[in-house]
Amino acid sequence: MNTPATRAERGRTARKRVPRSAHAVWIPSVDRPDPVAVLERQGRDRLPELLPIRYGRMSASPFAFLRGAAAVMAADLAAQPHTGLTVQLCGDAHLLNFGLYASPERSLLFDINDFDETFPGPFEWDVKRLAASVAMAARENGHGEAKAHRAAGEAVTAYRTAMRRLARMGELEVWYASADADSLLPLVRSARQRRHGASSLTRARRRTSIQALGKLTEVVDGRRRIVHDPPLLEPAGASDMASLRKIFSDYRSTLSEERRLLLDRYRFVDAARKVVGVGSVGLRCFIVLLEGRDVDDPLFLQIKEARESVLEEHLPHGPYVHPGRRVVVGQRLLQAAGDIFLGWMSGPQGRAFYWRRLRDMKGSADVAGMPPADLRAYARLCGTTLARAHARSGDRIAIAAYLGTADTFDQSVADFALTYAAQTTTDHATLSAAIAAGVVTAAPGE
Known part of the structure; x- marks a missing residue:
């Protein structure tokens, strides 16, 4: 029987395959692929005229490189042994892929926001990618190695x-758990941080389709058009x-029937190609x-090309x-509350796309320049x-049992994060050298 006890034992057994202390190790293999070659391979079949923007954005800093890599x-x-304790991974869980967004009930939540x-x-x-980004x-904020290790x-x-x-909670209790944005302010200690947190929430609440209408559109010959x-x-x-x-x-x-009915109340006005993100540049x-109802009732949707996940070539086939x-x-699966306009389909030449709402009270932290206490929080x-x-x-019970009560896993992954940050700095230098040598072309991408 799959009881909590047997599930916990499964987690403890995984320590025999990969001891928690083993996560500290990062030694690149002798046949490690060249990072620029990996990026160029990813760029095949992307829009070639946009690839220089991708390289330009990634070359801005080692952290920017990490985001796109x-x-x-x-x-x-x-290339490393893994626990075999499977979850639905974000796959790109760096610091800037967390943020604020609106739930269908119009509450402001904090969650993962890139999938x-x-x-x-x-x-x-996911844990290692998050720790490496921290x-x-x-490092880029000048905190030093010891503080970087502590933050990770x-x-x-x-x-x-x-x-x-x-692991101690019931199934529905876990499913409905979420982080309401207003409840986050007590986590911010200083008066300056509280002001900064409050202003971030205010900015996020203002990022709506109405705000986007003024920023992204103009009236041409009496008709609303995207700029x-x-x-x-x-x-x-x-x-x-x-x-x-x-x-x-x-x-x-x-979409479900009630959401199709809602969508049918809107009419298609205009569309435009938009460059987004760092690693996504070049995708359609x-x-x-x-x-x-009228011109003052806009809705912006984003259509983004979906490709094979970067994880797929390294893991068993997905469902x-x-x-x-x-x-x-x-x-x-991952978000506490979902976008009601989330959907997918195939486009021309069989390309896969997904749809989501654009600018629905979305916001993210300004990590650059954060002092050590803020970054740790x-x-x-x-x-x-x-x-x-x-x-x-x-299986949260198995994972919790694997992690245990001691900080062995925490310190090991922090060790990995520091070593991998150094590796990323080297990889960033490799990209910069390739740009200087004309192997790849970079262009400003702000």
């Missing part, structure tokens, strides 16, 4: 303690527009302006063949949030 880190993690690489895999891969941010360790400690707490800001935002051409109208209808069919991404469906199901928040997300799909 999920494929590089996936290969590195796959392009989501895939079932060993829980520690260490990288601390606190993210992992928060994950471990949250997972152990979740032209090449190469980052360009109106869709005639052929793209025809395709988008067709796939809009196909996307509608993946569009925004669509819809109009409801979903369609990459867009993989992203949508992964998001629904934010790292703890992200670690706690990641544990809650993993507990929804994985």
